[in-house]
Amino acid sequence: MTAQIPLSGQTPEAKKADTAALYVDLQNGMTADEAVARALENNSELKALTKDAESAKALISQAKLRANPSLETSGAKQIGGSDNSLMIQGSLPLELGGRRNARVRIAEQEAEIRALALAERERLLAAEVRGKFGESLAAVYKLRFAEEILNAETENYKLISALVTEGRRAPLEQNMETVELNRIRAMRETTEGAVEIKLLELRNLLGMSPDQPLRLRGNFENLLELLPPQIDAVQRALRTRPDLLGARALEELSAARIEQARAEGRIDADVMLGYQRMKSGFPFSGYDSAGILQPIESKFHFFTFGVKFMLPIRNRNQGMIEAAILEEEAARNRREFGQLTIRREIASAYISYDRATRAMEIYRVGVREQAEANLNVVRQTFELGSKTLLDYIAENRRYIEIESGFIDAQLEVYLARVGILRATNATELKRK
Numbered sequence: 001m002t003a004q005i006p007l008s009g010q011t012p013e014a015k016k017a018d019t020a021a022l023y024v025d026l027q028n029g030m031t032a033d034e035a036v037a038r039a040l041e042n043n044s045e046l047k048a049l050t051k052d053a054e055s056a057k058a059l060i061s062q063a064k065l066r067a068n069p070s071l072e073t074s075g076a077k078q079i080g081g082s083d084n085s086l087m088i089q090g091s092l093p094l095e096l097g098g099r100r101n102a103r104v105r106i107a108e109q110e111a112e113i114r115a116l117a118l119a120e121r122e123r124l125l126a127a128e129v130r131g132k133f134g135e136s137l138a139a140v141y142k143l144r145f146a147e148e149i150l151n152a153e154t155e156n157y158k159l160i161s162a163l164v165t166e167g168r169r170a171p172l173e174q175n176m177e178t179v180e181l182n183r184i185r186a187m188r189e190t191t192e193g194a195v196e197i198k199l200l201e202l203r204n205l206l207g208m209s210p211d212q213p214l215r216l217r218g219n220f221e222n223l224l225e226l227l228p229p230q231i232d233a234v235q236r237a238l239r240t241r242p243d244l245l246g247a248r249a250l251e252e253l254s255a256a257r258i259e260q261a262r263a264e265g266r267i268d269a270d271v272m273l274g275y276q277r278m279k280s281g282f283p284f285s286g287y288d289s290a291g292i293l294q295p296i297e298s299k300f301h302f303f304t305f306g307v308k309f310m311l312p313i314r315n316r317n318q319g320m321i322e323a324a325i326l327e328e329e330a331a332r333n334r335r336e337f338g339q340l341t342i343r344r345e346i347a348s349a350y351i352s353y354d355r356a357t358r359a360m361e362i363y364r365v366g367v368r369e370q371a372e373a374n375l376n377v378v379r380q381t382f383e384l385g386s387k388t389l390l391d392y393i394a395e396n397r398r399y400i401e402i403e404s405g406f407i408d409a410q411l412e413v414y415l416a417r418v419g420i421l422r423a424t425n426a427t428e429l430k431r432k
Helices: 032-042 044-064 099-165 171-206 230-240 242-264 318-384 389-424
Strands: 070-077 084-093 268-287 293-310
Touching: 032 044, 032 099, 032 171, 044 099, 084 293, 099 171, 099 242, 099 389, 171 389, 230 242, 230 318, 230 389, 242 318, 318 389
Parallel strands: none
Antiparallel strands: 070 084, 084 268, 268 293
């Protein structure tokens, strides 16, 4: 009689395996929501994008500042004479034609684009973390199942070895069972390696070092959730997706650059105010008491004012305006393509979820139960001598393959659900 292999629901809650317990803690482990929150807080790329967004706000303050006045001083001195002059003049740019407003608008649009780039990276990172969390959890599921199969095969090997020793089984069967036991051992090692790699990738997304401890808390239950109608999901995504909003902001930035190019091509002026002092002397103007000829000095003081105009006669920024118009058209085309892409992504996500749920239900109802019944029949007939050990090993391998396929089907449903959250920019995606 062979050892019985557990065939009921392969879930972390129902199974207890020492090695798998190193990666799952149902009390204090990290949930998917907690993983997302940690990634959004600690991810270095997000920190860099946050600094970029903050620097863009500082540039808005800079753009709002008015142009600085200028001060010019000059003087003149007569060579070999006493005549001299001093002039001080200041000018203030007026920035006519809406130059300052155009500059501020561009800075505001650039700040909005950087903020949306941060939001877009947060959306993608949250989806990536949830996906990697699910892959890690599925790897742990497979590890637990591999350990259960290994325990069962170990008992089978002990039993067959005892039967061979008693002479009730041929030594070949012990060798065959040895091969099968070692094959499952190798499968278990590979499965644990996959768990460790997935967790390393998850740690990287969370901003954790490779040696930091990480245990998961979660399961693949309640995967069949009610989804909003696809048309509602599309409308929500078109309103809230940061990448599409960023494309619209780029379009508005191009429009702002057109206005700036036109403003800089209009007339501008500087107001100028100044003071001038002139000192001059006239020789042979009179004699002093000693009979020496002395010059007469005269001082003149002037208040100067004026306006300096910049006349856009030859250069009216024609090339800049044309380039900005083309950039606006390109941004509009990208935004329209982005809208089509969003509709396609959502349609694909819904199709993937629908097909994945159907496949999982087929596995759960029409495959796993039948595989269990088949294995039980083959086991019983093997015990009665009607089936060989090879028949039992082959059926056991089919069961292992089916159970692994069911775990993969659960993962596909989970990932399809994450895909819908990502495509629709659902609030649950970055829930903390």
